[in-house]
Amino acid sequence: MDEPHPHMQVTFPFDSNIRYLPLVYLIPADQIVRYPTLNALPRCLxxxxxxxxxxxxxxxxxxxKDIMDAIAALAFPHFGFGGWKEHYTGYCPVWRLSYALPLWASLIDQECGWGLQLLFRMKPGTQIPFPDADQVRELFAHVVKRAITEQGWQPILDIVREIPCDEDFEKWDTNARKDFLRRWYHTRSKKVQTVSLEGMLENSDDDSPIFHIPDPSQNVEEYVIAKDFVERFLKTLPLKDRQIVELRQDGFTYEEIADKLGYKNHSGVIKRVEAVKKKLQKYRCSV
Structure with a gap:
């Protein structure tokens, strides 16, 4: 991650919730007033x-909770299901997809460059204006369509639409719902344990992928969060270590990686992988 503007006397930790701040500034003025914490934030980094x-x-x-609710409200209408997200419960797969906050942050950054790096490049004192509501609606329509295609969600959506469950439509505007939201995202984003590096590293001759990410067709929620966790961890690594991990993910052996990256032999690669393992253990404790 780039350093903040030189005039800003603060460094933000990578895993701070500030990574979702660009999403706050995408919420139109007539909608942000519904979310007290988001409305209280200055429009200046x-x-x-x-x-x-x-x-x-x-x-x-x-x-x-507020940024989840706000972004899910913007994403949900573009899945092609009737009503508002509030008509559905946390048991409904489409409701859960609309709450895939890390994915929306990533896709919006990819789609139009609106991300934390852009905010950091702004001059100190820059006031961010409210966006045009129609443009925001068009942006979310595009990124939701892109997510459905890239993540392979269409079969899931077809099944949910064809075979609805009673649990999908229980009353949900309650204190229990609020507690569910708080626990549901906090525990998964802060203490996610769905990524396994250590298993492969126990045997340095094992050619299995260095990270195990759940199959998105089996558990979309775990897949999105695990993928986000991996991406954030990789960004903390030096370039050479990141290349080793990515090559292992692609199925290359230690010998092949050594040849590609210019190591004399594969033992050097194994040493770097052991170092990555220790970094992951510290990283998990820090988040």
Whole structure:
């Protein structure tokens, strides 16, 4: 991650909820008032960085709940299901897909460049205007369609539409729903354990992928969160270590990786993989 603007006297940890701040600034003015924590945030990154209360707000479960609700509300209508997301429960697969916050942040950044790096490049004091509601609607229509195609979700959506369940439509506007949301995302985003590096590293001759990411056709929720966890961890590694991991993910042996990356022999690659294992253990504890 690039360093913040040189005039900003603060460094944001990579796993801070600030990675979702660009999404806050995509919420139209008439909608953001529904979400107290989002509405309270200044529309200027340097003002947030200089305010300890605002930084604490960003790191809170209340912020996670509000940004989840707000972005899911923008994404859900484009899945092609009737009604609002509030008509559905957390048991409904489409409801859960609409809450795939890491995916929406990533796709929007890819689609139009609206991400944390762009915010960091803004001059201190820059006030971010509210977006045009129609443009935001078009953007989410596009990224949801892209997600359905790239993630292979269409068969899931077809089955959910063809065979609805009573549990999908239980009353959900309750305190129990709010508690569910808070626990559901906080535990998965902060303490996700769906990625296994250690298993492969126990045997350095094992040619299985270095990360195990759940099959998206079996558990979409775990797949999205595990994939996000892997991507964030890889960004903390030096380039050479990241290349080793990515080549292992693609099925290359240690000998093949050594040849591709210019090591004298595969033992050097194994040493780097052991170092990655230790870094992952520390990373898990830090998030």
């Amino acid at each position: 340097s003002e947030i960085a200089a305010s300890e209360p605002m930084m604490d707000l960003l790191d809170s479960d209340a912020f996670l």
